[in-house]
Amino acid sequence: MDILKFITAGSVDDGKSTLIGRLLYDTDSILEDQLEAIRNANRKNDDGTVDLAILTDGLKAEREQGITIDVAYKYFQTDKRKFIIADTPGHIQYTRNMxxxxxxxxxxxxxIDARKGVIEQTIRHTFxxxxxxIQHVLVCVNKMDMVDYDQLAFDKIKDDYLRFSEKLSIPSIDFIPVSALRGDNIVDKSTNMSWYNGPSLLHFLETVEVEKGKASxxxxxxxxxxxxxxxxxxxxxxxxAGRIxxxxxxVGDEVVSLPSGFRTSITHIELNNEQLETAAEGQSVILxxxxxxxxxxxxxxxxxxxxSPNLTKDIEASICWMDVRPLDLSQTYLLQVNSKVSRVKVRDVHHKININTLDEVEADSFGLNDIGRVSLRSADxxxxDSYVNNKATGGAILIDSRTNLTVGALMFD
Structure with a gap:
C-alpha cells in the first residue's frame, strides 16, 4: 500500500483544519478518547455541533485564536491508501511554516472560501x-453551503484560479466544491450539488496518481x-550507511564517489544484517x-x-528566509545538503518576489518570510541536482554559524 503525502493551504478561516477534521471524522479515523476530548471542548460551531478543527489545532494559541500557526501532521488510511496530512498555516506571518x-x-x-473567491493569499499559496x-494541486472551493451551493460561484472561482495560475506551470490542477462543515463532497458525494459530476475528496485522494521526480x-x-x-x-x-x-x-553496479570522482563497484548491499541484491529509493542500507x-x-x-550531479562551488538558488534577523551579506553561513555541511557566503541578492502579485522586486537583503533568488559561493x-529533478539533492538549508539556527531554505536550479 503506497503513501500519499499532502498539505492543506488557504487563507485564515477558509476551513483547512475543519476539512481535515471532517475527513478524519467521516472515515472513522479518530480514537474514542480524542472524540470524547473534542466533545468536551469549549469550542463549538454556531449550530452547537463539535468544532472538528480542534483535531489539528494543537497549540494553545491556535485553540484560543481559532487559527493555524504551526504545521500539524495527521495520519490515516483506507483500504486503498495510507495518508500523511500536513495542515499548514495560511497567514503570511507563517510562510516559513508552510x-x-x-x-x-x-x-x-x-x-478557497466560496464567498471570497481568489484573493491575494490564494495567489501566494499557489506560488x-x-x-x-508540487506537481498536483487540488482546489477545494469550501463553504459552498454559505452560497446556497451555487454552481455559478464555483465556476467563477475555477476560471479566476486557472487564469492566474497559467504563468506558474503547475502540471495538474483539479477542482472540487465542498462544505467541510456539513460534509458535502468530503467522503461521500453531496446531494446538494447535483450539477457536480466529479469525485468526492476522499475518492480523489485514493485514486490520484502521483508521479515521482524526474531523477527518481x-x-x-x-x-x-x-x-x-x-x-x-x-x-x-x-x-x-545512508538512505537512497x-x-x-x-550488487555489481558501477558507481562514482563525489566530489572525488573515483569509480568503483558495489560488492554488498546490507539491510538489518541481511544481504540484498537490490535496494531502491527510500531504503536505508549499507553499501x-x-x-x-x-x-x-x-x-x-x-x-x-x-x-551526473552538478559539481560546483558557485550556486544559484531560490530562497525562503526563515529568521527574524535579516540576511547579512558579510556573514559566513553554513549550507547543509543532506549530510554535507559547507561554509558559504551569499554573494548576490538578485531579487525578491512579491508573492501577492508574483512580481520581481529589487532587493539587497531578505527579512523574515521573504522569498527570492540569490547566488552563493561555497568553500567546498x-x-x-536541480530541485525540479530531485528534491533531496536539489534542496538545502542555510544555517547561521553563530546561533546554529536554520535561517533559510534553498532550492537549486
Missing part, C-alpha cells in the same frame, strides 16, 4: 506550491556514516564497495551510468 510542511508533499489542497515543485531513476546515495567496526571478526570491514534518495542500486576509497560523511555515491565543491 514551506516546511510543503517541502515533502506529493499533492497540495488549496482551499509557494509551484516553487516547491538515477541512483543517489548521500553517505551519512562510515561503518568501521575494527573488531577481530570484522577487521577489514568498511561500509557506507533516488533510483536504485544493485560496501570493491575498492577502499577515501569516502566520508557528506559525500555522494551515484550511479555511473546515469546523469558540492554535488547537487
Amino acid at each position: 514551506v516546511t510542511g510543503a517541502s515533502g508533499a506529493d499533492l497540495a489542497i488549496i482551499l 509557494l506550491v509551484s516553487l516547491l515543485q 531513476n538515477v541512483g543517489r546515495f548521500p553517505v551519512q556514516w562510515v561503518v568501521r567496526p575494527q573488531t577481530d571478526e570484522l577487521h577489514d570491514y568498511r561500509g557506507y 534518495v533516488g533510483g536504485e542500486f544493485n 560496501r564497495l570493491k575498492d577502499d576509497l577515501d569516502i566520508s560523511r557528506g559525500d555522494l555515491i551515484v550511479s555511473a551510468n546515469g546523469e 565543491e558540492l554535488a547537487i
